[in-house]
Amino acid sequence: MKLYDYPGVPNPRRLNIFMAEKGIEIPRFQIDLLKGEQFSPEFRAKSPNCDVPTLELDDGTCISQTNAICRYLETIHPTPPLFGTTAKEIGVIEMWNQICFTNGFQAVADLFRNGPDWFEGRGLIGPHNYEKIPALVERGRVRILNFYEDINHHLANQCYFAGNHFSAADITALVTVDFAQWAKVEIPEQHKNLHHWHALVSERPSVLSNS
Ligand SMILES: N[C@@H](CCC(=O)N[C@@H](CS)C(=O)NCC(=O)O)C(=O)O
Numbered sequence: 001m002k003l004y005d006y007p008g009v010p011n012p013r014r015l016n017i018f019m020a021e022k023g024i025e026i027p028r029f030q031i032d033l034l035k036g037e038q039f040s041p042e043f044r045a046k047s048p049n050c051d052v053p054t055l056e057l058d059d060g061t062c063i064s065q066t067n068a069i070c071r072y073l074e075t076i077h078p079t080p081p082l083f084g085t086t087a088k089e090i091g092v093i094e095m096w097n098q099i100c101f102t103n104g105f106q107a108v109a110d111l112f113r114n115g116p117d118w119f120e121g122r123g124l125i126g127p128h129n130y131e132k133i134p135a136l137v138e139r140g141r142v143r144i145l146n147f148y149e150d151i152n153h154h155l156a157n158q159c160y161f162a163g164n165h166f167s168a169a170d171i172t173a174l175v176t177v178d179f180a181q182w183a184k185v186e187i188p189e190q191h192k193n194l195h196h197w198h199a200l201v202s203e204r205p206s207v208l209s210n211s
Contacts, residue, residue: 067168
């Protein structure tokens with residue numbers, strides 16, 4: 001297998017933490033996003049959405065989209081499980097993973113990509129160009145703060161997003177919080193449960209080695 005990657009950016013970081021939790025090593029090939037290599041015909045043939053991470057299997061099949069790659073790796077390396085083992089765990093983890101991605105990660109991406117400084121004509125990632133919408137910056141900030149309030153409440157009675165075990169949902173949430181810090185949105189002081197969870201997951205070796 002080969003992994004198409006780019007250091008330090010959020011979605012590849014989600015996958016790299018996931019792989020480190022499982023002890024999976026895959027040779028990495030860097031796609032330089034700053035040089036626009038994601039749009040080259042060669043890479044586009046592997047990753048139709050022109051994004052990283054993208055995994056290429058030994059038979060040439062390519063899988064992009066972080067969650068899809070993680071699900072593939074979970075199937076071939078089930079231990080330790082990060083998407084649950086019982087039907088209930090699998091459902092609850094996927095629910096929180098999607099809530100964290102939709103309400104948290106995408107809100108940060110809106111704030112980050114629609115601001116004045118970068119991404120001219122690239123308000124969304126993918127093969128097509130879209131103009132930025134400046135109003136999404138403020139809406140993104142409000143959505144992040146609402147997300148923080150909601151997950152602070154959720155974490156009142158449990159260590160991790162889906163109960164007592166670290167899971168893929170915690171990885172999505174952690175990368176979201178750290179991405180929001182880049183975008184200068186901090187966890188409000190009063191959200192003690194969220195601060196406690198963030199400190200706990202930030203100490204994991206998989207996270208320290210991908211910080
Ligand atoms: N939905 C995709 C999003 C992947 C994504 O946003 N990747 C970014 C790096 S974090 C990227 O490749 N950006 C390319 C660009 O900005 O053109 C996933 O879940 O993997």
